[in-house]
Amino acid sequence: MNAIGQLAPPVLDVRNLSITYGPLRAVRGVSFSIAPGEALGLIGESGSGKSSVAYAVMRHIKGQATGTVRVDGQDIMTLSEPALARMRGRTAAMVYQDPMSALNPAIKVGEQIAEAIRLHRAADRSTAWTRAVALLERVHLPHPSEIAHRYPHQLSGGQQQRVVIAMALACQPRLLIMDEPTTGLDVTTEAVILELVNELRRETGVAVLFISHNMGVVAQVCDRVGVLYAGQLIEEGTTQQVLRTPRHPYTVALMRAMPAIGGPRRRLAAIPGRLPDLRTPPVGCVFSPRCAIAEATCHDVMPELDAAGHAGSTHHSRCHFQNEIHQRLPPEPLMEEEAVTTAVKGRPRLQMVDLCRSFRGRSALPFLRGPAPVRAVDHVTLDIPAGRTLAVVGESGSGKSTLARCVAGLIVPEAGDIRLEEAVLERLVQRRPRPAQQAVQFVFQNPDAALNPHRTVAEIVGRPMQLYGGLAGRALRRRVIEQLESVKLGERYLDLYPREMSGGEKQRVSIARAFAGHPRLVICDEPTSALDISVQAAILNELLALQRRHGTSYLFISHDLGVVRHVAHHVAIMRQGRIVESGSPAAVFGAPREAYTRALIAAIPTLEPRPQPVSLPT
């Protein structure tokens, strides 16, 4: 906490906030405050209640909230609707996760910002417009007077988010609430936005409540951090305290579940179990059912949020054993580096030779010339040895997903060959012979969309066995159960529909389906990017175990360098359809040769605050 923070009254003071949605107790007794110019990060996984807290500050929730929330001294729980409307935007403003849905697609962005200005202060049209342009300049958009005349869809994701931030700044609020503001963005864009947030704080003295699931992002922006789990604040302190020397087993587990880009490669810690049922939260510590060091007292007595270490410390933790965490939780074992680097002899499992694919844009009118075709995959040549993982890394639009779909035969490449061991594969999957179809399987990014909502788990996992193995009846059922057990799901999942499962369970079903036909190559297209960190760790561990057991090769598509470093034997960096750099993870991440790779690595939000802003080579 800085010196001003201790003197001035807090901008946001939340006391004993509880939120219920019907029988669901989403948030229980959360208290925190933010001083002027200070940034507080709230970390939590899905279901932790972090967004509920953020929306409660604006009184934008459907549930029932109790406790006090003071924004700039005003208790917003007792404010009338008109007073609340005046407060929103003027005293506190919100930046949402998805800029595309926060902006009206049919109105010019300059107009939208000017509208926000005119709503709160008596300004005529032209003054408001001038001020809108000034705000766009403030968030470092190039050619602000031109950008003001554009529509949201004409801007990139990062530019849209900057417009949303400019709109939030329109009335010089004292508090900015940012709900996962960089989650949908590329790392390089994310770095630029985070830098902008830091600069705005320095120069305007705005306080920030920053909601995120990403510890690295929070470390880049926030002075203090609170960790939410199952609706309770379980740890609080300065960023360094919480993220460097966590004092709660949940925070420790989260940190160890996050694959890092540097340092020794350790096994990822997956948190067993699932969130407690918040209709009947446990009497003792909320985390005790999943905690590795829980004892009898933990299940019976709820610990208080007490100062950790010495009395009067700014570091608080809600754990009975907060001072013995590190003795009780030894670090995860190191990964066997040797296994990663040994070369595999013989013919590669999969070869991509000079693959090309471009997409033609539609012309605005018939007979007019359309925009130049985009080269999504541009002369890509890569190999994957048997039992190894090739990771293709790139930002959105780099062509990595197109490459994966070319290999799967879902998109037909215009040129080039795909060879699976001895055989050259047909370009279209329907033309491939059954054994070739069986050999290449796909795990998709979004477990919600990848499973047919009208099929049970038994039908989903059993289908490849029916198709390739001709299994039926009891034999099929037995194999399905075996397959489910191999991904740590049991017989009780057989008759469930996708909707009845959590994201992690759905992704396990997806993986079980991919492995059901004994494939030789599994294409994983961002298999964990839609999942929470602790679930991601479990899924990555599962993929590694399956690979060891079956000798499967992976084509692993990802934007997350930490994840890639953890799973890959070989890395290829892709940009604008081309492979920029490739090699072993140690070589590519340790001593990158290309400027783009260096920029990509530099942009990753780590626990260290960044000394200088990231610049992108163009």
Place this chain on the structure above:
Amino acid sequence: MSGAAPSARRLVPGIRPGDLPGAFIVLGMAVLVVLGPSLSPLSATEFDPLHALEPPSLAFPFGTDEFGRDVFSRVLTGARPTLLLAMAAAALGVMLGTVTGLAAGYLRGAADETIMRIMDALMSFPGLILAMLVVVMLGPAPINVIAAIALVFWPRSARLVRSITVDLATREFIEAARSRGESRRFILFRELLPNVLPIIVVDFSLRVTSGILLAASLAYLGIGVTPPTPAWGLMVKDGQQFIEIAPWLVIYPCLAIALASIGTVLLGERLRHRLALPGGGRMR
């Protein structure tokens, strides 16, 4: 919140109170279709000039028409020609529409364009005129009336199904099926169809209603079902000329049409909710 408690798949869906009104009406209509003629106290077609145009009474609960036929018996007997025709036409039309809509929405490209332009051409005729043309061309047999009405429904259902399929076809579970090497038929009917089914059910229930009305309109114009068959639409048409002195001739068949329509729509709506998402939860 993730993590609902796992539960067994319910093979026999429990009936909830909200299902009852629609179910009762449809069940009642089904009974009429099967047993209508034998339930009628009097003949639906025999003339009885002594009792012409009598208002509703104990002997004739719905009154009598200009030929002295009991309107109550005619309404009961009329369920079969009216409802069977409407159901058959709706089923045929929706079935054709579903197949073409699924194919057009999944295949896209030239196939989509060809199919949908033909559908557009069909749709550019006003429904009643198209149906009239077909019945006049083919002759007034009930099977031809069914074909004519189905032809009117076909493009409308196809459009509806196509619009949903286009969205579904971009989902990853369809990509998963393709990458597995599934046949087109499997993808259309095993992967896509269950997801379209809830909408089809509602579409069918609405089409039954408009089928009743369209058949009635055709009958009213004197094509399609011919007298003395006591189809409800025909009864409204014939009764119309006496509406000032004997309104019961029109009111009771109209009520029957309304009741049948309400019943099918109610049941269809409940069925949609039932089919929408297995495993509970809300429609996205």
